[in-house]
Amino acid sequence: MNRRLFLRKSSTGLLAAGMLGRLSLTESGTLQPAPGTTFIANYDTESPSCLEHLESIVNVHLKHGMPATFFIVSDILNDASKQRVVRLLDNPLFEIGSHSKSHQLILPHPLNPRTGNPREQLIDSKKRLEDIFGKPMTGYATPYAYVDGFKGHKDILEIVQEAGYKYITTICWGPGFSLPAPITDPFTYAADGFPELWEIPKHGWHENVLKGHTNVDSVALLNWPSPWPDGAIPKGPIKKPEEEFVVNKVFLDLAVREKKKHLTLAWHPWSIGRFDPKMKALDMTFAYVKKQGIKSGTFEGLYRELVS
Numbered sequence: 001m002n003r004r005l006f007l008r009k010s011s012t013g014l015l016a017a018g019m020l021g022r023l024s025l026t027e028s029g030t031l032q033p034a035p036g037t038t039f040i041a042n043y044d045t046e047s048p049s050c051l052e053h054l055e056s057i058v059n060v061h062l063k064h065g066m067p068a069t070f071f072i073v074s075d076i077l078n079d080a081s082k083q084r085v086v087r088l089l090d091n092p093l094f095e096i097g098s099h100s101k102s103h104q105l106i107l108p109h110p111l112n113p114r115t116g117n118p119r120e121q122l123i124d125s126k127k128r129l130e131d132i133f134g135k136p137m138t139g140y141a142t143p144y145a146y147v148d149g150f151k152g153h154k155d156i157l158e159i160v161q162e163a164g165y166k167y168i169t170t171i172c173w174g175p176g177f178s179l180p181a182p183i184t185d186p187f188t189y190a191a192d193g194f195p196e197l198w199e200i201p202k203h204g205w206h207e208n209v210l211k212g213h214t215n216v217d218s219v220a221l222l223n224w225p226s227p228w229p230d231g232a233i234p235k236g237p238i239k240k241p242e243e244e245f246v247v248n249k250v251f252l253d254l255a256v257r258e259k260k261k262h263l264t265l266a267w268h269p270w271s272i273g274r275f276d277p278k279m280k281a282l283d284m285t286f287a288y289v290k291k292q293g294i295k296s297g298t299f300e301g302l303y304r305e306l307v308s
């Protein structure tokens with residue numbers, strides 16, 4: 001790669017924003033991200049237990065040079081923990097986003113009908129995280145997520161816009177609150193009057209459900225006949241990290257085969273750490289992403305690519 005071009009592109013922040021991976025030279029001589037699916041590792045960091053596993057997760061990312069977005073519940077950071085968390089995550093590989101103030105829902109959900117104050121959850125959490133990390137943030141991941149996200153909820157989207165979010169991730173369920181969630185491409189909320197606000201959906205399983213860590217008796221869960229390829233739906237909760245890697249691989253391969261814009265799975269440090277404290281599934285998944293030449297990045301990096 002031409003070093004001068006490489007540096008020029010770096011200084012625009014593309015690489016710093018996490019769009020690591022293949023770059024190609026266009027006819028006009030500018031560097032463009034290569035077409036293809038971007039894999040995004042993301043973590044809904046939502047409890048003190050999540051913080052206990054953060055260092056092990058960060059270490060696997062550093063080993064592979066793998067970017068990640070950490071969506072954090074701002075109330076879980078206290079005076080005792082926040083400096084350690086900032087030290088761990090203050091790295092150009094990582095993006096910080098909000099996962100609400102106290103994990104209260106914005107809209108009712110079949111697994112939890114109680115909602116909180118949307119201004120607190122959206123606006124206050126962003127301000128507090130920006131204060132703690134000393135930088136602006138662009139994204140919000142809603143607790144639980146929905147089939148259609150915040151579509152049709154203009155009152156909520158107004159608050160999202162007032163908070164200054166550029167993208168939200170509020171979709172991670174299939175029809176009728178089934179799982180796995182379809183591999184939906186990003187879109188804007190133009191139909192609701194917010195053409196500059198992006199939805200970047202999450203996909204596949206909530207890994208805590210795949211492992212039987214969370215009770216989901218109040219939803220139907222599976223869609224039948226299954227639209228998914230073999231291996232996407234194990235016979236029951238998985239027991240070993242190797243099984244998790246096999247499921248992750250099914251979704252990665254499908255996203256690449258169907259030329260999806262991105263693939264991002266719903267991961268939670270508390271559940272990953274309880275199941276696989278040595279982070280073997282992450283290690284195998286990241287090695288596979290690299291081996292297959294799949295691009296990797298952050299939500300923010302993908303957002304910048306979408307608006308460029």
Ligand SMILES: [Zn+2]
Pocket residue numbers: 044046099103142143144
């Ligand atoms: Zn959550």
